[in-house]
Amino acid sequence: MAVVEVRGLRKVFDGGRARRRGSHGRVNAVDGVDLATSEGEYLVLLGPSGCGKTTLLRTIAGLEQPTDGEIWIGGHVVNELPPRARRVAMVFQSYALYPHKTVRANIVFPLKAQGIDKTERAKKTEWAAELLGIGPLLDRRPRQLSGGERQRVALARALVREPSVFLLDEPLSNLDAKLRASARDELKRFQRRVRTTTIYVTHDQVEAMGLGDRIAVMYEGRLRQLGPPVEVYDDPADTFVATFLGSPPMNLVPRDGVLVGFRPEHLLPETLVHGDDRLVVPFQVDRVEHLSGDRHLYGTVRGLGAETRVIARLPVTVTAPVEPGEEHQFAVHADRLRFFDAD
Numbered sequence: 001m002a003v004v005e006v007r008g009l010r011k012v013f014d015g016g017r018a019r020r021r022g023s024h025g026r027v028n029a030v031d032g033v034d035l036a037t038s039e040g041e042y043l044v045l046l047g048p049s050g051c052g053k054t055t056l057l058r059t060i061a062g063l064e065q066p067t068d069g070e071i072w073i074g075g076h077v078v079n080e081l082p083p084r085a086r087r088v089a090m091v092f093q094s095y096a097l098y099p100h101k102t103v104r105a106n107i108v109f110p111l112k113a114q115g116i117d118k119t120e121r122a123k124k125t126e127w128a129a130e131l132l133g134i135g136p137l138l139d140r141r142p143r144q145l146s147g148g149e150r151q152r153v154a155l156a157r158a159l160v161r162e163p164s165v166f167l168l169d170e171p172l173s174n175l176d177a178k179l180r181a182s183a184r185d186e187l188k189r190f191q192r193r194v195r196t197t198t199i200y201v202t203h204d205q206v207e208a209m210g211l212g213d214r215i216a217v218m219y220e221g222r223l224r225q226l227g228p229p230v231e232v233y234d235d236p237a238d239t240f241v242a243t244f245l246g247s248p249p250m251n252l253v254p255r256d257g258v259l260v261g262f263r264p265e266h267l268l269p270e271t272l273v274h275g276d277d278r279l280v281v282p283f284q285v286d287r288v289e290h291l292s293g294d295r296h297l298y299g300t301v302r303g304l305g306a307e308t309r310v311i312a313r314l315p316v317t318v319t320a321p322v323e324p325g326e327e328h329q330f331a332v333h334a335d336r337l338r339f340f341d342a343d
């Protein structure tokens, strides 16, 4: 176990394939990030494709040299250390298993590279296989495994090195939705058992909300917010975070030079929002979707300046009839309102 910290981390690529370019076609992939995990934490790095997540992870692993800044692992600056000496294990999106080797040979490979003797290698392989429930698969080859089993093999291969840090780069993105849910649960239970500090990268906010002790939200190479899932969801630092988390996303209504934000689940028929301290809005509903029991209402609100499209999410317990084409009095309790700069 170890704390990972980056200070003032920047990574500039010369040329490259990105949209985000500075002068001379350079890409600020990581643009001044300060971030520290706590001991044994499961930290989720969340952000859209291209925001710099993989680059940040690869820099921590030592697979990229930072342009600027320091990387600390377990209380030491590791900038000058080669990847192997950093005691981190990175699991890639593709799992990167050797297709022609058996599961056993895949797992044992990093131990051979470390020069560990044969008896010890066998012992560690058995231990990791047992922990991940893949003992019966040791003599198969990767193509004879399901996606979830391959993921477990990749984890076992990372685990045998007894790393002090796990870096996981979208490890579930190749699995179908059903398998992803069970693999996510399995990963979380696994980390609770081994308590190894983990940085888990994803662009999927549902994964992030479910897995993270804390979520670090990244956008355009910068850290926008870091906090427990509930905090990031309830009190987003800016409109990017507000709309990136939550499905449907937070409503943003311009008013008097600010943006008033409220979650779809907090926009309810007026009769259900008690007290004087509330915002009442006439809601012109034009479409209703039924999703896992909830009703999602799409439409526009007036009386807040310009007409703005919003979404309300009514739980299955709210049975009030709401027909498309009608205007209804809806309200949001004042405690649920958030305010952002309208820039």
Ligand code: ADP
Pocket: 013, 014, 015, 016, 017, 018, 019, 020, 027, 028, 029, 047, 048, 049, 050, 051, 052, 053, 054, 055, 056
């Ligand atoms: P993410 O993992 O969040 O999708 P990446 O870290 O892969 O983002 O990429 C961040 C930015 O850096 C992107 O604009 C990407 O095109 C660019 N980039 C990543 N790797 C390289 C590279 N080796 N050379 C040039 N540009 C790169």
Ligand code: MG
Pocket: 053, 054, 055
């Ligand atoms: Mg990536």
